[in-house]
Amino acid sequence: MDYEHLLVKVEDRVKIITMNRPEVLNAMNHLLDEELHHAVMSANEDEGVGCIVITGAGERAFSAGGDIHEQRAHAVELTEEQREANSLLYQNWMYDISASPKPVIGMMNGLAYGGGAVLASCLDMRVGCENTRFRFLAVAYGRINSTWTLTNQVGWPTAKEFLFTGRVVEAEEAYRVGLLNHLVSSAELRDKTMEIATTIAGHRPESVMGIKQILLQDKAADLRGMWENEVDFTAKVKGYGVEQAFPEFIARRGREL
Template sequence: MDLQDVIYEKMDGVAKITINRPEVYNAFRALTVKELIWSFRDAWDDNAIGAVILTGAGEKAFCTGGDQSKKSNSGYDSSGGLGGGIGLEVEALHHTIRSIPKPVIAAVNGFAIGGGHVLHVICDLTIASDNAVFGQAGPKVGSYDAGFGSAYLSRIVGEKKAREIWYLCEKYSAQEAKEMGLVNKIVPQAELMEAAEDWARKIVAKSPTAIKMLKYSFNADSANIEGISQLAMGSLAMFYNSEESAEGRDAFLEKRPTDFNKFRK
């Protein structure tokens, strides 16, 4: 596949998938999601691959979620994507990351915000650079992830903290994220990829069947969230048709404060 938004590399049993849109803080569009799914599925099918690293290009961002400039009142621009729903096959991407029988390590360089924050949450392990920033933005831009982005997040950090993250849309440092269990390890920015590759090589050296069965076991307890995610994405597709959702997108693009008060009447 001729990739435009993603860099896909394989070496010594490790696949590295890099979101390559640094000019927009690695925000994803429909094509980006399509290419991410393809890359993960290729790594899934390659028996020589034992671990996957997911990261973002540059030093400013891991991923900042959906590209608001590609979002219309009917969802995101689905040109180049798989079509349907909100115009982004995010649900399929989440399913692929969770289901691939190989651990996925998120190497978070800079901002992991919104849908990008959800991606790192779903990954098996997270290593963050010391300048990483975590947080949600959905309710600020007229969006949400009421599936894995919230239900699975609460399994990791607890319900009180998960509600805080979503309701307030604050930003958290790498150290704060580590303290709440969102991050496994923090390293200097210059050492991030080395640390991720070191962990990946350690995983590749282990029994592939044992690792696969362990991942399936870890996933089993939260497997019901997939059904919740389907309902959530269905409701999100309808929400994107509303003026309320459009207000969040327009305020972001126009760099002005949102005015959601008119929707409380």
């Protein structure tokens, strides 16, 4: 599929998806939403992809959120039922990305405000730089979002503060509270993100996707249920033998003997 608002490439089994509307800080209009959803879903169907990275074009923004000009036009052009349908579609594609069987990493090249922050909080992990900052803005315009994602990243008290206030969260704070897994310079951002992504992509896909599936199931399980999920799943997946899992160690040990 040819994309109008995305740049897509596969590198070392990592699918890198770049939201490409830098002139509007990578604001997410309806078409970009559809394309991003398609790009992630197609990556899950591609055996040549083991991990997915989402980022934004330029150094200013991951995404400034929803396209206000499009939303304003839709407020005039669309009926209330059509706007509600669009809102539901938006929520569904965000969920699909969050539940992607393959891990998705946010390469946070700049600000993530509004819908951009929601998208970032849907991802499995985030790598940021000095340009990164977040703002969960729903409360400012009478909406509600990120309640099902942000608590999983930063915990309940911090999530409440971010969602109740809608304030800016700078990179250092985001890293301190766990919203960023890593904080590096902008010059190092791509290398650090790809280091993590290629490591993940190099592992056995069944194991990586199995871990994510179990973790998602465990959100509503007690300790016994968490243990049972792991036992049930691992019984279905034949692991590597030691020769496959630790070839370098075995070779080195052989030389030492």
